[in-house]
Amino acid sequence: MTGPRRRYFWGAVGLLVLVVVVAIVVATVVAQKHNPLGSAAKSARTQVDRAMVAALDDVARQLSLGAPIGSGVDDTCRATRPASLDDSITCDRMRYGVYALSANVDAHSLAGQLPPPWRLDGSFCDADLKLDTVCLAGTDLALELAVEPGSKYAHQPVIFSRPKVAETHVEYPEYYNIRVTGPSIVVMVSSTYYVG
Amino acid sequence: MFGQPGRPSCDHRRVSEGDDVGSAPTSEPPADSFEYTKAPESTVAKTVVGVLITIVVIAALVIGGFVLSIYDRLGGVAFEPTDHTVRSARMKADQMARGDLEIIVKELAPTLGTPTKRALLDVCHDAHMAWSWNNDITCTRSFYLYYPIAGDAPTASSLTETLTTAASQFHHVLACSSIGVQRDCEATGGAIVLHEATVATEKDPFYEYEGSLVEMDGYRELVFAAAKGHYVVVLFTVQYFLG
Numbered sequence: 001m002t003g004p005r006r007r008y009f010w011g012a013v014g015l016l017v018l019v020v021v022v023a024i025v026v027a028t029v030v031a032q033k034h035n036p037l038g039s040a041a042k043s044a045r046t047q048v049d050r051a052m053v054a055a056l057d058d059v060a061r062q063l064s065l066g067a068p069i070g071s072g073v074d075d076t077c078r079a080t081r082p083a084s085l086d087d088s089i090t091c092d093r094m095r096y097g098v099y100a101l102s103a104n105v106d107a108h109s110l111a112g113q114l115p116p117p118w119r120l121d122g123s124f125c126d127a128d129l130k131l132d133t134v135c136l137a138g139t140d141l142a143l144e145l146a147v148e149p150g151s152k153y154a155h156q157p158v159i160f161s162r163p164k165v166a167e168t169h170v171e172y173p174e175y176y177n178i179r180v181t182g183p184s185i186v187v188m189v190s191s192t193y194y195v196g
Numbered sequence: 197m198f199g200q201p202g203r204p205s206c207d208h209r210r211v212s213e214g215d216d217v218g219s220a221p222t223s224e225p226p227a228d229s230f231e232y233t234k235a236p237e238s239t240v241a242k243t244v245v246g247v248l249i250t251i252v253v254i255a256a257l258v259i260g261g262f263v264l265s266i267y268d269r270l271g272g273v274a275f276e277p278t279d280h281t282v283r284s285a286r287m288k289a290d291q292m293a294r295g296d297l298e299i300i301v302k303e304l305a306p307t308l309g310t311p312t313k314r315a316l317l318d319v320c321h322d323a324h325m326a327w328s329w330n331n332d333i334t335c336t337r338s339f340y341l342y343y344p345i346a347g348d349a350p351t352a353s354s355l356t357e358t359l360t361t362a363a364s365q366f367h368h369v370l371a372c373s374s375i376g377v378q379r380d381c382e383a384t385g386g387a388i389v390l391h392e393a394t395v396a397t398e399k400d401p402f403y404e405y406e407g408s409l410v411e412m413d414g415y416r417e418l419v420f421a422a423a424k425g426h427y428v429v430v431l432f433t434v435q436y437f438l439g
Contacts, residue, residue, distance in 0.1 A: 079278055079283075079410075079411075082277075082278065082283065082286060082318065082410045082411045083283070083286045083287050083290040083318070083337075083411065084283065084287055085280065085283055085284065085287065124416075124417045124420065129419070129420065129423050162416070163409055163412065163415075163416075164409065164412075165409045165410065165411060165412050166408075166409075167278055
């Protein structure tokens with residue numbers, strides 16, 4: 001191979017390698033973006049969880065609910081538009097605490113005790129048919145209070161039987177360990193923390 | 197470091213400038229011509245070999261077909277609700293079904309007005325029983341139209357008649373129109389179900405799905421409203437994937 005030909009050859013090889021490297025980098029970045037366990041989603045998750053823990057503690061303190069008898073996290077990611085070829089995902093996180101109720105109180109009276117930024121959300125919240133439920137909106141988080149009448153038998157809180165779209169469970173709920181035998185209140189903070 | 201390999205000796209005479217290259221060859225062809233001495237196979241042997249080859253080919257085809265049929269009976273390629281194939285089918289079905297849904301809304305408008313709530317539920321589940329080894333899944337997309345009833349509810353027969361009229365105008369044949377596998381078409385396809393209630397209930401009157409939820413939009417809100425009673429809900433379901 002003569003000099004100029006050799007230069008063209010190695011130039012073409014170099015260009016090809018460059019294109020392949022760029023393609024791999026782009027594919028990796030895009031895959032990371034759509035991955036529930038990718039760095040972007042992880043970072044958003046860490047950030048929102050910090051806010052959730054603080055909000056849950058604050059609400060429990062404001063309502064004098066005492067120590068929780070159960071708590072947990074449910075974190076799921078789903079396809080943002082399943083009826084399309086778009087691979088973007090939406091992740092929802094829910095952090096909750098279950099507290100025993102000694103007095104006969106309803107969710108609305110409890111909600112009325114909460115100071116701003118919590119305000120009653122006029123729109124429909126994920127209410128249960130059988131429960132006394134009230135939904136509030138905060139600055140970035142949503143709050144739901146659900147009072148369960150309870151029974152003399154141990155049972156899982158009804159609120160967790162809601163149908164839910166979940167493509168990937170990032171963190172499983174721990175409500176399997178909750179045994180509620182009397183009236184209780186489930187305090188849930190939730191957020192759609194990632195769309196990407 | 198490495199020497200040139202030795203050249204093989206040439207069997208032609210050296211040619212140099214001035215030689216008469218086009219002259220007659222200096223070497224002579226061998227005196228004995230090439231002769232094939234082996235006797236031809238007998239007709240019987242040829243026939244036996246031919247039959248054996250045919251048997252082997254047929255056996256290979258039968259075994260291959262058997263293996264393929266077992267693979268097919270087990271469901272073939274395992275699909276997931278979020279696969280590219282399933283998503284493509286869902287996208288296509290959604291476009292088709294929404295067009296037909298508007299026909300239903302238009303036909304029901306004189307009787308029920310406009311729906312105050314709409315909901316969507318997309319569910320995929322195993323196409324066969326849980327104990328089956330078949331990995332086929334089936335996906336359905338359900339559209340709910342919620343009409344609150346203030347006064348007297350229209351009769352079910354008149355609504356059914358209206359819905360039949362609407363279905364006759366559908367742009368697409370829903371049954372199997374976007375299903376990857378064409379078998380079992382008779383048992384699948386679109387469906388319109390009419391729900392009516394005049395009393396409140398604590399139960400979700402539409403909670404009859406199983407499997408995994410793929411998409412849910414406005415469903416719980418509709419169920420919450422329907423629990424108060426006095427409504428007509430038209431449920432339009434399209435099965436868009438089986439495979």
